[in-house]
Amino acid sequence: MFGYQPFRWHQERWPVLVGILLLLALYVPYGWLVQEAYFTIHDFLDDSSYQFGPLVQSGQAFRFGADAVVPTIMNGLPRSAMHSGLYVSVWFFALLPPFWAILVNFLVVHLVGLVSMYVLQRQYILNRPGEQWLAVGVALIFALIPAYTNYGLSVMGQPLLLLAFLQLLYRRLSVAAWLIILGFPFYSFLVRSGLYMLIGLALLGFVQGIRSRQFNGPYWLGLVLLAALYGLVDFPMIRAYLTGQFVSHRSEYNQAALVSAKLDNGLSHARLMFQYGQYHAGTFTTWPIAYLWLTRFVTGRWRGLPLWLMAIIGSICLLHGLYPWLLSQAGANKRILTIFQLDRFYFLLPFLWTLLLGLLLAEWAQLLEGWSRSLLLLLLGGQLYLTLTHNTEWLTNARMLVGMPQPARSPSFRAFYAPDLFRRIRQSLPQPTASYRVVSVGMHPIVAQSNGFYTLDSYQNNYPLPYKHQFRQLMAYEWAKPTAWPIRPYFNAYGNRCYVFPAELRMNALVGKTDKRVVNNLAFNNKAFRAMGGRFVFSAVAIKNAASLGWRQVGIFNDSDSYWQVWVYEVPPV
Structure with a gap:
């Protein structure tokens, strides 16, 4: 790096304040639209494992015993299969209504990313006089990358953690560094980025x-402490794995059945990872940074840290692209590769790319003088524009704020969860809801879960393997149809989405009320459903053969605020 400069808040407060105000201004659509704002659905709103509302509602968020279960999900999902109640992300849901928990967590995560990246740049990289605004630009670009904030600081907190360890590395011991290390495992996930940051x-x-x-x-004490605290936070999950509390459905993961293991496909995936990153970690366009890196060779500067950073970035992309091929070559020894998904070093990519950008700007700032330095600000502006316009969530909300039509498959927070609609459904069905189980068709199960229903279906990253086999019986006849071929390998080799997927809908669980599709001929195992405690089916489409299945239509529910129109069917005892 370019030498250390102590960070003095009294000298840096105005650039930091301007950066925070710019970030908040860009996120005005979220605060202005409130519950009419759009949040990413895939792996965010639809995922029980990381959207913690149903967990808190179940009353099991802060249970740590080996016998604890979440009764509302999958007939009693082992509590250790879900994320620990020690995570700050869970605390937000315990203290705030779901929407405000998501929004506050969202803002806190991005603000930490902005401030910590700015401090890192000013202490070690862009730390010469006059480079404050370059540092603000780099920090703002990093904070606007659409990382999944339900993972807490797993991505946006990486500059903060590096700052703490650089203090230890250069023996500038401080209370702040130790406090960061002590607190970080409580606001980031070991299985997402924690393991890879430790390495x-x-x-x-x-x-x-x-x-x-x-x-x-x-330094090594700090690293041991960080690893130990990650182990403490995730102790229930680790204990369940070590003691064999239950056999996870992940033991049947077969990535080769889902992704081609051919080398040419792997190289293609590696190229896409290099260009855009991975969506959980945050996708953004990297080619301006890559081209700026190539200019080092033109000026005869090719050695140094930027070269090593690019080599690390390239290696991470190659590892991800070639991971299916590595699994195919591992044979019987691939269990550790399957469980920990060691290609997830891609969670480091947004930070590494932004760090590289700062280093390259610092090099060019040394070479350019006077007005020509403004070219660097123009480059930062271009990268900022690309970062925003490739952020689908932000772009959707910005368009909604200025009155542009909302994309059909981008329901607002309120429309997705439809609390008023499901309140009417709940009032029309027997009470208490704990006395029966439901499944959803054409609709993510978390909608019913978040509205107080006990669901047999769910989206979980970890649950008992016998339950997967039991649930498959509900759809065995349906998935035996030739038209259901994409669903069979998806469920058998993956199984995280334990959904009722009709062949006629494929794997679509976002069928809005403006969609005119129907299911004409659903094959469904009533006997297996009732044996699991199932009684009602919530469907986002009309099931035309419901009568021949013996189902009774309870009603059709709709309102102006909901994304869904819901057909409710009762499955009779067999």
Whole structure:
């Protein structure tokens, strides 16, 4: 890097304040639209594992015993299969209504990303006089990357964690560094980025130790402490795995059945990862940074940290692209590769790309003088524009704010969860809701879960394998149809989405009321459904053969605020 400069808040407060105000101004659509705002649905609003409302509603969020279960999901999902109640993200849902929990968490995560990236740039990279606004631009670009905020600081907190460990690495011990290390595992996920940050920090400490020929006790103590606290936070999950509390459905993961293991396909995926990143970590356009990196060769500067960073970025992309091929070559030894998904180093990519951008700007700022430095601000403006316009969530809300029509498959928060509609449904059905189970068709199960229903279907990253086999019996006849061929391998080899997928809808669980599709001939195992405690089917489409299945139509429910029109059917005892 370019040397260390102590960060003095009294000197930097105006650039930091301007950066925060710009970030908040760009996120005005969320606060202005409130519950009419759109949030990403895929793996965010639809995912029980990371959208913590149903967990808190169940009363099991802060249960840690091995026998604890979440009764509202999958007939009693083991509590250890879901994320720990020690996560700050869960606390937001315990303290605030669901929408405000999501919005407050969203803003906190992005603000931490902005401020910590700015401090990192000013301390180690863009730290010369006059480079404050370049640092603001880099920090703003990083904070606007659409990382999944339900993972807490897993992505946006990486500059903060690196700042703490750089203090230890260069033996500038401070209380703040230790407090960051102590708190970080409570607001980030081990299985998302935690494991990969630990590996990266260990490599950094190892390289520095070789160069200095000294053992840095505080640094390695900090790393051990970080790993131990991650273990503490996720202790129920780790205990369940080590003790064999239940056999996970993940033991049947077969990535080869879902993604081609051919080398040419792997290289193609690696190229896409290099260009755009991975959507959970945050997608953004990287080609301006890559081209700026190539200019180093034109000016004869090709060595140094930017070269190593690009090599790391390229290696991460290659690992992800070639991971299916590696699994195919591992044979019986692939269990560890399947469980931990070691290609998830891609969670480091947004941070690494932005770090590289700062380093490249610092090099060019040394070469350019006077007005020509404004070219760097123009480059930052272009990267900022590309970051915003490739953020589908932000773009949808910005268009809604200025009165442009909302995309048909982008329901607002309120329309997606439809609380008023499901209140009417709940009032029309027997009470209490704990006395029966439901499944959804053409609609994500979390909608019913969030509205107080006990669901047999769910989207879970970890649940007992026998339940997967039991649930498959509901749809065995339907998925035996030739037209259901994409669903069979998807469920058998993956199974996270334990959904009722009719062949006629394929794997569409976002069928809005403006969609005129119907299911003409659903094959459904009533006996297996009732044996699991099932009684009602909530369908976003009309099921034309409901009568021949023996189902009784309870009613059709609709209102102006809902994304859905819901047909409610009762399945009789067999």
